[in-house]
Amino acid sequence: MRPPWALDENAFLDACTACGACVERCPERVLVHGAGGRPVFDPMRGECTFCGECERACTPRALDRSATDEPWTLKALVADACLPRHGVVCSSCRDACPERAIAFPLTARVPVPTIDDARCTGCGACVSVCPTRAIALSARAGMTA
Ligand code: SF4
Ligand code: SF4
Ligand code: SF4
Numbered sequence: 001m002r003p004p005w006a007l008d009e010n011a012f013l014d015a016c017t018a019c020g021a022c023v024e025r026c027p028e029r030v031l032v033h034g035a036g037g038r039p040v041f042d043p044m045r046g047e048c049t050f051c052g053e054c055e056r057a058c059t060p061r062a063l064d065r066s067a068t069d070e071p072w073t074l075k076a077l078v079a080d081a082c083l084p085r086h087g088v089v090c091s092s093c094r095d096a097c098p099e100r101a102i103a104f105p106l107t108a109r110v111p112v113p114t115i116d117d118a119r120c121t122g123c124g125a126c127v128s129v130c131p132t133r134a135i136a137l138s139a140r141a142g143m144t145a
Contacts, residue, residue: 001041001137003031004048004071005055005063013038015062022054022063030124043124043137047098050121074122074137076101076115081134084112093126093135102126 003022006012018037030048034040041048050071055063083090087110094102094113101119104111117140127135
């Protein structure tokens with residue numbers, strides 16, 4: 001997963017010089033050096049606040065908010081390891097979500113989480129708090145992250 005406002009992957013690879021400026025500038029420390037030294041967003045380290053520091057630091061414009069409407073198309077997905085799906089009460093992800101995108105409809109004895117894609121920004125705040133690592137971020141079909 002690239003930083004927010006990354007160009008399409010091929011254009012990103014062409015433009016990014018692996019200078020590391022975005023990684024150094026990120027106040028949340030959620031960017032790390034990936035393959036070839038190029039930046040990757042790691043939600044296990046925390047939440048992207050979309051502060052824009054990484055984009056502003058990118059001199060070669062591999063991150064460019066003028067080239068895209070949205071920072072990315074990532075959304076949270078809940079997998080089968082989610083505790084309520086196995087009868088265990090948990091709502092840590094809901095408590096962490098700044099967008100109130102996670103709901104627990106009262107349709108089961110132990111309510112299970114549902115993600116509202118329209119609200120989810122893919123910030124990743126829910127990922128590291130999940131005790132079973134049941135949440136991943138994924139680009140939505142037909143979109144690129
Ligand atoms: S927008 Fe801000 S918090 Fe998000 S990756 Fe860039 S510098 Fe870090
Ligand atoms: S924090 Fe994880 S285990 Fe708990 S409800 Fe959310 S997705 Fe399920
Ligand atoms: S990725 Fe962010 S906005 Fe989306 S459900 Fe998780 S915490 Fe909420």
